[in-house]
Amino acid sequence: METVKNIIIGFGKGGKTLAKFLAQHGEQVLVIEKSKQMYGGTCINIACLPSKRLIIEAAHGTSFEDAVDGKNVMTSQLRQKNYQMLASEDNITVLDGTAHFTGNHTIDVQTPDGHTLSYKGERIFINTGATSTIPDIPGLKDSRFLMNSTQAMDQPKLPRELVIIGGGYIGLEFANMFTSFGSHVTVLDHHQTLLPREDDDVAEMVIQNFKDNGVRFEVGVDIKAIGEQDNQAAITFARTDNRETTIFADKILVATGRKPATAALDLQNTDIKVAKNGAIVVDDLLHTSVPNVWAIGDVKGGPQFTYISLDDFRIIKDELFGNKERRISDRLIVPTNVFIEPSLAQVGLTEREAQKQEKDYLLFKMPAAAIPKAKVLKDTRGLLKVLVDPQTNLIIGATLYVQEAQEIINMIVLAMRAKLPYQMLRDQIYTHPTISEAFNDLFKQSVDKKE
Structure with missing residues (x-):
């Protein structure tokens, strides 16, 4: 078993920035990433940048197919740039594979060629991000019409009829984008009120603007089942009066949130505490319940933003090389x-x-x-x-x-x-x-x- 000074599991914003910083301070770093399509992390590959690129392309009148092609070129370039940013450092090894904890400071890594490599980390930083949640609706998980936000940005053609399950911020972004490209969009949400955190005057204006652009909203609904009819998805839901309605769509986009990606880490082999939602429990300095093991970014729960992950790096940087003054609790003003x-x-x-x-x-x-x-x-x-x-x-x-x-x-x-x-x-x-x-x-x- 090889011992490494620093092991970073996941190539996300906080982890990659930390890896570069540690390497430039002469420390050995092993970065483990399970997918070559995720070099650089969620933001540049499947979230912030590609989605905003498509939103802008839609607003500019670009066809959906051309916009997806352009987005793919951009993400490929960014992915390669991020890989080289770390791989070019003498003190960094980028390893393709899936990491599993075998003890508090030991991991096994299954590589794509079937080998298992074992490591011990003096410090371990968990940076595995989050994954989409799929609600427990009969027929949904097995539906061939189902797509998550990542798949939605890689469709070969624009869905003419699109149903989005979830009227939160991500659901609204995609409703805006697909409507601009030319889809007919229906948003289903079980809450009675959309944008509940916003003031009424703001929320009402936002929703009305969506309606003016042709988006249909069905709120306070209970989705009963997902089926298929005439080569389309059949979505049956009940309103508050228990009256059932069935609508049809070419695709169903689930936008009901994301959960910390900890299931594959085998944390049951460690003393690392995990919350009910799968998030790794951390203190004000991002320490887990195991000494010299930290959690960075979405995997620890809380706001799921790349700039939060970057600030997590700053907290760790300050602890290891600074004045030990930065804290999660200092983040009181976050836009x-x-x-x-x-x-x-x-x-x-x-x-x-x-x-x-x-x-x-x-x-x-x-x-x-x-x-x-x-x-x-x-x-x-x-x-x-x-x-x-x-x-x-x-x-x-x-x-x-x-x-x-x-x-x-x-x-x-x-x-x-x-x-x-x-x-x-x-x-x-x-x-x-x-x-x-x-x-x-x-x-x-x-x-x-x-x-």
């Missing part, structure tokens, strides 16, 4: 973004959350139609909402539903982290025409928060 049209970005408190916490606030609110750049972009849909603490003039939350929100939300985040009063954004000189200059007008005067 999110849903890549729909227009884009929906959020950070901090929503108005609903502020009211629930009985927090006093000033509300600044403005329609996107008041922004000159929105007119230039030919999309004046949307709304900007920012909450400010009246005692300190500091921003405590923002929801931006507007074109390019994914960019300008970062200005809000910076202001919040730097504890800048909202007047700094109000009085800033911006280039013109830009979406960001909307802050000049947005922050002129607060509105009655009871409106």
Whole structure:
């Protein structure tokens, strides 16, 4: 059994960045990745970048088939670049295979050629990400029409009729994308209300814009069975009045969330604690319950974003080579973004959350139609909402539903982290025409928060 200073299981954002950093500090690193199609991790191969590429291509009028081809070229280039980034380092070995724990610090790796290699790691970093969940609906798992988000981006042709199970953020992104490509999309969700975390005015506007684009929503439904009829999927569901309806589709996209990918690790052979949802339990420094074993990214549960995985790397880097000051609990201001049209970005408190916490606030609110750049972009849909603490003039939350929100939300985040009063954004000189200059007008005067 070979002993290695650092073993990283999984080629994701946090793990690959950590591998490069350790190697450049003269440490030996073994990176284990079960699929050659996943060099670089989930984001560049099957999630953030390919999905956003397709969303942009759809908005630009590119055909679905051409868009998929272009996406594949991009991901192939990124995958090779990421592989070379690690493989070119003298201190890094990239090993293709599936890792299984045999003890707290020992693993076996099954390679594609059938061999089993055994290693002991002085440090082990688990970075295996997450996998799609499939709800327990009769006939769904065996349906030939079923696809997850990864498969949806690799279809040989555009489905004319598409049913999406799940009306959360991922479901909405794909509904937006496929509708733009020309599919007829129906979204089924068992919740009575879509986008429950968002304020009512924002959620209603988002859903109405989807409906205006032709998306059909069925909420509060109980999907009874998935069958087949006339070479199409037959989806039978019941509404709240127990009245059953059957609709038909060329494909069914399941967008009901992702769960930590720990099942294949054989963690039962270790003292590593695992939560009921399969997530590896970690402390504030990403330590597992076994000394010198860490968990990075989606596999530990919590927000599933590549920038969270990158920040996990920063925590470990600071522990091993820095001042040991960074913590998970320090991540109090983390933005999110849903890549729909227009884009929906959020950070901090929503108005609903502020009211629930009985927090006093000033509300600044403005329609996107008041922004000159929105007119230039030919999309004046949307709304900007920012909450400010009246005692300190500091921003405590923002929801931006507007074109390019994914960019300008970062200005809000910076202001919040730097504890800048909202007047700094109000009085800033911006280039013109830009979406960001909307802050000049947005922050002129607060509105009655009871409106």
